[in-house]
Amino acid sequence: MKPAPFDFVRADSLGEALEALHEAGDEARVIAGGQSLVPMLNMRLARPSVLVDVMRIRELCRIEERKGQIVVGAAVKQVELERWSPLAALLPLVASALPWVGHAQTRSRGTVCGSLAHADPSAELPLALLALGGEVHLRNRRKKRVLPASAFFMGMMATAVEPGEMIEAVAFPSHPMGTGTAFNEVARRHGDFAIVACAAIARADGTNRLAVGGVADTPQAIELPDPADDGFEDALNEFAWSLGARDDLHASARYRRDLVRSLGRQTVEEAIAWRS
Amino acid sequence: MAKLSREASHEVRFRLNGRNVTAQAPARMLLTDLLRHVLGETGTHVGCEHGVCGACTVQLDGEPVRACLMLAAQAEGADIRTVEGLELAPGALSPLQAAFREHFALQCGFCTAGILMSLDALLERAPDASEETIREHLSGHLCRCTGYTPIVKAALAAQAQLKEEAANA
Numbered sequence: 001m002k003p004a005p006f007d008f009v010r011a012d013s014l015g016e017a018l019e020a021l022h023e024a025g026d027e028a029r030v031i032a033g034g035q036s037l038v039p040m041l042n043m044r045l046a047r048p049s050v051l052v053d054v055m056r057i058r059e060l061c062r063i064e065e066r067k068g069q070i071v072v073g074a075a076v077k078q079v080e081l082e083r084w085s086p087l088a089a090l091l092p093l094v095a096s097a098l099p100w101v102g103h104a105q106t107r108s109r110g111t112v113c114g115s116l117a118h119a120d121p122s123a124e125l126p127l128a129l130l131a132l133g134g135e136v137h138l139r140n141r142r143k144k145r146v147l148p149a150s151a152f153f154m155g156m157m158a159t160a161v162e163p164g165e166m167i168e169a170v171a172f173p174s175h176p177m178g179t180g181t182a183f184n185e186v187a188r189r190h191g192d193f194a195i196v197a198c199a200a201i202a203r204a205d206g207t208n209r210l211a212v213g214g215v216a217d218t219p220q221a222i223e224l225p226d227p228a229d230d231g232f233e234d235a236l237n238e239f240a241w242s243l244g245a246r247d248d249l250h251a252s253a254r255y256r257r258d259l260v261r262s263l264g265r266q267t268v269e270e271a272i273a274w275r276s
Numbered sequence: 277m278a279k280l281s282r283e284a285s286h287e288v289r290f291r292l293n294g295r296n297v298t299a300q301a302p303a304r305m306l307l308t309d310l311l312r313h314v315l316g317e318t319g320t321h322v323g324c325e326h327g328v329c330g331a332c333t334v335q336l337d338g339e340p341v342r343a344c345l346m347l348a349a350q351a352e353g354a355d356i357r358t359v360e361g362l363e364l365a366p367g368a369l370s371p372l373q374a375a376f377r378e379h380f381a382l383q384c385g386f387c388t389a390g391i392l393m394s395l396d397a398l399l400e401r402a403p404d405a406s407e408e409t410i411r412e413h414l415s416g417h418l419c420r421c422t423g424y425t426p427i428v429k430a431a432l433a434a435q436a437q438l439k440e441e442a443a444n445a
Contacts, residue, residue, distance in 0.1 A: 001325045001326075002304065002306065002309075002325075003347075004304070005302075005304050006304055007303060008279075008280040008304075008349050009277065009279050009280075010279075010280070010349070010352070012277050016277045031347075031350075034345055034346060034347070035327060038327070038344070038345040038346070038347070041304075042306070042325050042326055049282075051347075053349075053350060079339065102327075103330075103415060103416030104394070104413050104416055105330060105341060105342055105413075105416040105417075106327060106341075106416070108341050109336070109342070109345070109346070189415055190415045
């Protein structure tokens with residue numbers, strides 16, 4: 001239960017980090033807060049030969065409002081976003097999802113972008129990003145690219161990040177007026193992995209979006225009519241089946257589908273109630 | 277930029293319980309092992325080594341963190357406080373520690389150091405934390421002896437005492 005040997009690079013600038021990642025290619029991993037990576041190292045599920053620490057890169061420590069987006073740098077800790085005072089007004093969905101991420105003792109060190117990079121199917125931040133239609137800013141030493149959440153998450157713990165590349169920041173679209181959002185989760189204990197997590201957005205025009213985590217390999221989203229409409233129940237049921245729920249130690253596939261239907265409806269209804 | 281190669285040990289400097297510490301650690305060494313095996317500070321316990329049990333929780337720049345999920349090299353320049361740093365004076369327990377004894381908030385003691393560091397940070401940051409918040413913070417710790425209720429009682433008692441002391445100060 002100790003990491004296999006690796007070289008450790010403490011980068012002071014983005015340029016240094018990108019150069020180190022380029023040199024080591026697919027042997028390298030970025031380490032930020034380490035709350036997902038260090039368990040993988042300890043269990044030797046990950047054996048990178050080079051770790052590039054990005055936590056001391058100043059330009060990655062910022063939370064900025066830019067053109068209708070909230071851009072969160074790769075070294076911003078979850079607790080820093082949680083305590084960022086405009087959060088509840090600008091990103092109410094993220095504000096309600098964050099307390100569900102791990103425990104206070106891991107949010108104090110884990111980063112927002114690190115959770116996206118880990119891409120656990122039951123993680124809350126990837127779910128919130130997909131629900132909101134946010135973007136991930138990637139960069140290698142030569143070029144930058146921006147991917148929508150739907151293209152970034154490629155499978156269970158698999159993302160579009162290529163060797164030599166790292167997440168520079170994540171951009172959440174800020175909360176439009178007249179929209180309501182809600183987040184709910186069922187887990188065995190607070191802070192445990194979600195059995196099912198739901199994020200809903202109720203727009204001013206009466207349309208709704210529901211995203212679900214913990215069931216499929218990546219978070220998935222669906223557009224839904226008003227819960228009072230005839231089509232709502234069927235659309236939600238079809239969505240629940242489409243996620244390909246499996247039985248595991250924590251819950252049966254059937255229970256997960258049930259949760260998608262009941263918690264999904266409840267979350268959409270709560271989002272509508274918050275719409276103003 | 278610092279490059280620490282896998283073959284050698286490297287110097288790590290940080291503050292530990294108010295004093296400056298310099299130690300040698302291989303690049304892959306965890307902070308728990310640096311504290312316990314290199315520095316001999318064995319109050320920080322090691323349970324699961326993947327961040328679930330909370331036994332190794334220490335304070336890093338005032339925030340509770342898992343020492344098993346940190347590399348020693350990442351502690352460079354940090355201010356770390358462990359359970360050894362809680363007592364007010366040699367042999368004088370802090371109000372939180374005294375409340376744990378008073379309310380039987382420990383039995384085997386394996387989880388205690390981590391829980392103390394979490395609750396100490398919480399009561400420092402949020403002196404008015406509700407019982408619900410205290411329970412939520414305890415959800416980051418596993419205790420197999422107490423059933424948690426005595427721990428919540430101890431935390432609330434310590435909170436009341438700390439508030440009284442603050443009011444009289």
